[in-house]
Amino acid sequence: MAGRYSPDPDQTPRTLLRRVLDTADSRTPRRRQSVRNNAQRSLLQIPSSSKRQSSQTKIVARRHSYITRSVVRLARVQTHGHLEEQTPRTLLKNILLTAPESSIVMPDSVVKPVQVPEMVESSKWESSPGSLELQLPELEYPSTLAPGLPATGRSKQRLRLSVFEQEVNQRLPLSQEPPGNADASSLTSSFNLSFVPPCQSQSVGRPGLARRRPIRRPVDVGVLLQDLEDNSLTTALPGDNYRTPVATLPTDAVLEDTQPFSQPSVGCSLRVYHSLPSPSHSEVKGAERVVGRRTQSTGTGLEKHMSRTSLGTTPLPFSKLQPQPPEIREAVGSQEAVEAKEQEGSSRDEDTPGRPASPELAADTYNLLQAEQPHQSLQPPPPPGVAVSEPLESVPARLPSRTQTVGPRHHQDPYKAGLSHYMKLFSFYTKMPVEKKALEMVEKCLDKYFQHLCNDLEAFSAHAGRKTVKLEDMELLLRRQGLVTDQVSLHVLVERYLPLEYRQLLIPCAFSGNSVFPAQ
Amino acid sequence: MEEAEAEEQQRFSHRQRLKAAVHYTVGCLCQEVALDKQVQFSKQTIAAISEVTFRQCENFAKDLEMFARHSGDCFCPLRRHAKRSTVTTEDVKLLARRSNSLLKYITEKNEEIAQLNLERKAKKKRKPEDENRDFMELDADVVGSDS
DSSP, rough: OTTOOOSTTOHHEEEEEEHHHHHHHHHHHHHHHHHHHHHHHHHHHHHHHHHHHHHHHHHHHSHHHHHHHHHHHHHHHHHOOOOOOOHHHHHHHHSSSOOGGGGHHHSTTHHHHHHHHHHHHHHHTTTTTHHHHHHHHHHHHHHHSTTTHHHHHHHHHHHHHHHHHHHHHOOOOOOOOHHHHHHHHHHHHHHHHHHOOOHHHHHHHHHGGGGOOOOOOOOHHHHHHHHHHHHHHSOOHHHHHOOOSSSOOHHHHHTTTTTOHHHHSSSSHHHHHTTTSSOOHHHHHHHHHHHHHHHHHHHHHHHHHHHHHTTOOOTTTTHHTTTTTHHHHHHHHHHHHHHHHHHHHHHHSSSSSSSOOOOOOOOTTTOTTTOSSSSSSOOOOOOGGGGGHHHHHHHHOOOGGGGOOOOOOOOHHHHHHHHHHHHHHHHTTTOOOOOOOHHHHHHHHHHHHHHHHHHHHHHHHTTTSSSSSOHHHHHHHHHHHSOSSSSSSHHHHHHHHHHHHHHHHHHHHHHSSSSOOOOO | OHHHEEEEEEEEHHHHHHHHHHHHHHHHHHHHHHHHHOOOOOHHHHHHHHHHHHHHHHHHHHHHHHHHHHHHHOTTOOOOOOOOSSOOOOHHHHHGGGHHHHHHHHHHHHHHHHHHHHHHHHHHSSSOOOHEEEEEEEEHHHHHHHO
């Protein structure tokens, strides 16, 4: 079906739709606004919209522009949320078909007939000469189309109808959209004549092909922080709850700002970030180190760290601060959890002579610099061992695709909380049911492994005469693990396993801003 | 090209000789253990142990070098340490930290050696100080001229 109407040989429906969608987004706000306006403003907008339409009619002759337009209409509707559920192919198909888009755009086709009288009313309501004028080009529009595509015109009009119906449903029944009005007025007649919507739910019939974009909902950081505070007071660190996959998290949104020290909107995170702008040399370096550590920290590392830190929690004043930055970090994903653990571990290890070494994390997750507390020796959980390297390596691939949902925050045993996440991962990657005892054993091994890694990091930093774990310690640990070799450097691992946003934070060349020294 | 090949061959033969030495030593040790525990060691076992030992020694060497380089490799402004080019006992201890008994053993040995050094220094000091002073001055001069 899509082939029947391929605009250009080198353009696939996908690319076309993609282009349309890219351009359509920019116009949606305006359209929305127009819908929301009163009838008074609708009159004002009619001339503008008529202008738009007249300009559009010029390009109507071109087939692909027609598609674009119809797709734009469809896209406008669907950008509101339905778009993600369809492939470009199915979208285009629906445009081309005579079937009403209600099968795709609006689930119940019954709504359409109901909306028609509304639209008729609204069109009548706006009985201005402008609307009438608009009707003419609208009617002409389909006729001027390629002769072999009468259905497309009808479908296009129906598209608009559906779009308008949606708008009408949601907002006041204002015929703000002159095209919509024109559609309504013209379509009412057409509906009376030929309104036979064949329900072609082709997109529904093949759910396997539906490709969803990851639905990324922002994590409610306030709730996060609140919960974390509640939990931290009682337990060591409810890390697992916050150990959402890396994908999208509030701190991610902040991090995408690509400014290492940008002030996040989150109130609690301000504290974390305030520590950053108070730059001591070591802090900056420490941040780098943490980042480096993060690179190596995998989710499992985070888990272990979490559990470990939770074990040795001491009710230090840091605990208050730490949960927040760890929260934020964990919001970023497993990395966050690592940080939280780190901080917990650091608070715990402050009793020990040596500051906790930064556990090297597998190159999967990088903890964000922001979350790092300058004065708290971070103790990123050591990266999981080789035994878990398999699931870990797949974790970074999976993490970005995970949805960032903050599930119900049930109070768990913090010791277990950290590793349960990895248990789930493990049971997923085994592709077969796993015995509970086996899971427990794996958990124990992971725990031991992470403890070892943390100890190693601590030893490394102590060996270097430092009290804070730094990037070098992390890199050394990774090197010992064989993840960083002479062929594969740390930066390669960063780029390979971490989301691209971290690259700008962690790799100096990336955030240097193309400044060449000495200046040429 | 030829030089590289020759060097390569030389390295390879050197490596083989080392492996042979390790193998021999492992064999001797296994014989002792066999006598002690009244168990037999097959040839494959000894070969496997020697191969593993050799590879682990390679790892150790790389790690020690990394540790030496790592020490003092910090960004902290204090700059207490400089990157070392010598592997010290600290590096070795870091390497052996995994196995507690080994670490303890090494630490004890280290302390013994340190004590020996101290005793030697003390002995030297206790010796006729004049001779030492003369020697020291001579040494200092030599060292000064050298540097």
